[in-house]
Amino acid sequence: MKFNKSLLFIIAVLVIAYIGKMIYMQPKVVNGENAPTISGQLMNGEAFDLKDLKGKYVLVDFWGSWCGPCMVEMPGIKMLNEKYKAAQFKNAAGLTLLSVAIERDEARWKRAVDRIGMPWKHHIADLTTSFKFINSPIAAEFGVKQVPSKFLLDENGVIIGVNQSIEELDKFLTKRLK
Numbered sequence: 001m002k003f004n005k006s007l008l009f010i011i012a013v014l015v016i017a018y019i020g021k022m023i024y025m026q027p028k029v030v031n032g033e034n035a036p037t038i039s040g041q042l043m044n045g046e047a048f049d050l051k052d053l054k055g056k057y058v059l060v061d062f063w064g065s066w067c068g069p070c071m072v073e074m075p076g077i078k079m080l081n082e083k084y085k086a087a088q089f090k091n092a093a094g095l096t097l098l099s100v101a102i103e104r105d106e107a108r109w110k111r112a113v114d115r116i117g118m119p120w121k122h123h124i125a126d127l128t129t130s131f132k133f134i135n136s137p138i139a140a141e142f143g144v145k146q147v148p149s150k151f152l153l154d155e156n157g158v159i160i161g162v163n164q165s166i167e168e169l170d171k172f173l174t175k176r177l178k
Helices: 002-025 068-084 107-114 139-143 166-175
Strands: 039-041 046-050 056-064 093-105 122-127 148-151 157-160
Touching: 002 056, 046 157, 056 068, 068 166, 093 107, 093 139, 107 122, 122 139, 148 166, 157 166
Parallel strands: 056 093, 093 122
Antiparallel strands: 039 046, 056 148, 148 157
16 A cells, blocks of 8 residues: 555656646747747848838747758648648738747758758747756747747737647648739
């Protein structure tokens, strides 16, 4: 009987720790909120401000060249870009991808974008000093604690999707085509 109580206690502690970690890892922004401000310099040197993309759906994709799950997800991100970049939606003029790379080294980020073949224009490096505890400024605004993390914004810059799968994003966007 003592063994069973100890085992149950250990299982309960593990379950609580797992649930606590899942809650902690959730981004701090939720559906219905205005997206935090994002501004900076694009990879090509142009100034960037998220407000300039109003009128379009925007998929903000936090990723890293060092992140295995990000690389696995990249073909799906590229498919969404290709399928919807020129699409006409009922309430938005296309989909724009904004890749926010959590990196320590800007040169590594640029090489990764070229190597992977990410043809969209909007790439920003969000430099961090720690991959374990992501402490970069843009990620902090969104409350991103792990990558990949994705946020779909509507035509007014309101968050309408947090960490949806590629399939969920595709289904959502398909339903809104003209």
